[in-house]
Amino acid sequence: MTTTEVPVGEVDPFSRSTLENPLPFQAALRDAGPIVPLTRYDDLYGMGRYAEVHAALLDWQRFCSGSGVGLSNFRREQPWRPPSLLLETDPPHHDAPRRVLAPILGPRALRRLREQWFAAGEEHVDALLADSGPAGVVEVDVMPALAESFPLRVFPDAVGIPREGREHLLPYGDHLFNAFGPANDLVAKGAPHVAEHAGWVNAQCAREVLTDDGFGAAIWAAADRGEITAEQAPLVVRSLLSAGVDTTVHGLGAVLRAMATHPEAWARLRADPKLARVAFDEAIRWESPVQTFFRTAEVDVPVGDTVVPEGAKILMFLGSANRDPRHWADPDRFDLDRDPSGHVGFGMGLHQCVGQHVARLEAEALLAALAARVERIEVAAAPTRHHNNTMRAFETQPMRLRLDR
Numbered sequence: 056m057t058t059t060e061v062p063v064g065e066v067d068p069f070s071r072s073t074l075e076n077p078l079p080f081q082a083a084l085r086d087a088g089p090i091v092p093l094t095r096y097d098d099l100y101g102m103g104r105y106a107e108v109h110a111a112l113l114d115w116q117r118f119c120s121g122s123g124v125g126l127s128n129f130r131r132e133q134p135w136r137p138p139s140l141l142l143e144t145d146p147p148h149h150d151a152p153r154r155v156l157a158p159i160l161g162p163r164a165l166r167r168l169r170e171q172w173f174a175a176g177e178e179h180v181d182a183l184l185a186d187s188g189p190a191g192v193v194e195v196d197v198m199p200a201l202a203e204s205f206p207l208r209v210f211p212d213a214v215g216i217p218r219e220g221r222e223h224l225l226p227y228g229d230h231l232f233n234a235f236g237p238a239n240d241l242v243a244k245g246a247p248h249v250a251e252h253a254g255w256v257n258a259q260c261a262r263e264v265l266t267d268d269g270f271g272a273a274i275w276a277a278a279d280r281g282e283i284t285a286e287q288a289p290l291v292v293r294s295l296l297s298a299g300v301d302t303t304v305h306g307l308g309a310v311l312r313a314m315a316t317h318p319e320a321w322a323r324l325r326a327d328p329k330l331a332r333v334a335f336d337e338a339i340r341w342e343s344p345v346q347t348f349f350r351t352a353e354v355d356v357p358v359g360d361t362v363v364p365e366g367a368k369i370l371m372f373l374g375s376a377n378r379d380p381r382h383w384a385d386p387d388r389f390d391l392d393r394d395p396s397g398h399v400g401f402g403m404g405l406h407q408c409v410g411q412h413v414a415r416l417e418a419e420a421l422l423a424a425l426a427a428r429v430e431r432i433e434v435a436a437a438p439t440r441h442h443n444n445t446m447r448a449f450e451t452q453p454m455r456l457r458l459d460r
């Protein structure tokens with residue numbers, strides 16, 4: 056491992072070997088101090104410990120988002136797409152879009168979807184399990200068969216976009232999350248196709264394209280009430296299509312991994328399906344599908360013995376904070392008995408994931424349907440990783456689902 060050969064500050068956090076298994080790098084980063092210069096990139100610092108990451112996420116005045124939450128500094132470089140009105144802004148500009156979106160995706164509004172999504176979960180799982188042989192076993196790659204197809208089945212309908220063209224959603228998100236990192240081969244791989252994916256995504260945000268009963272229409276209704284402008288509305292819809300698909304796919308990938316590798320946890324969840332919510336949050340802590348976001352120092356900021364100079368980028372290692380032994384007991388263990396709340400896998404503070412209730416509902420619906428019919432989830436073959444500059448993801452997870460009989 057390169058981390059034992061060179062000082063941790065000289066390691067590229069976005070190299071293929073670090074992305075394949077970031078955990079040794081993250082442990083070395085935490086041990087090196089509260090903040091470490093990352094010398095592979097100009098004016099970059101890394102934070103890997105829970106206490107500092109948590110504090111910085113709350114300190115939006117000094118660790119700002121308006122210069123972009125990727126490596127690119129919007130003060131000096133042109134963003135590849137118009138900045139997000141939620142993610143890539145600071146108060147006061149951030150606040151109206153956030154105030155509009157929060158109730159649209161909040162627990163009260165989602166009550167309407169709960170029954171529908173549980174029914175969709177049952178249908179989805181029934182269709183997959185229909186192929187079981189006489190032994191009552193289905194062997195399948197759960198990434199396409201469950202983690203990708205279930206969010207794609209329920210979420211775009213809830214936003215209210217048409218069916219045609221939905222194949223653009225995953226590659227758009229994959230490129231967007233790569234583009235927060237450096238301009239490496241992962242970004243180059245997506246670049247030739249960005250225009251078509253982004254063109255399609257942007258076109259779905261127009262009021263005429265959206266159904267009149269979805270999240271998208273609710274955003275436009277807020278524009279009609281004057282709570283945001285008609286220029287802002289399509290960009291807020293774009294945030295749903297940007298942040299709402301790949302993230303939940305890899306969140307589901309994480310909880311399925313946890314359930315397959317912890318059969319006792321699966322048995323407990325089956326006996327008490329209410330555990331699905333804590334299982335999902337613990338999986339988000341444990342795997343941290345969104346591994347990193349950047350902030351920009353608004354002023355010179357002292358952290359420990361280091362002063363981060365104004366204008367520098369700080370890479371916040373959410374996944375590392377979520378496995379910091381200074382904060383968590385036995386952090387590498389997936390543990391249904393711990394309280395994972397306080398994890399920073401959804402961020403923290405004023406930018407904390409506004410879609411987290413939607414993600415939890417998708418997870419609950421899918422896990423409940425599986426729990427009703429699947430006695431054991433087993434690893435059928437080693438999983439493979441999908442490399443992305445921001446997300447920790449699986450490409451494949453071959454599993455055996457043993458039906459209850």
Ligand code: OVV
Binds near residue numbers: 143231295
């Ligand atoms: C959290 C997140 C990720 C990616 C995109 C966006 C948000 C957005 O607002 O566009």
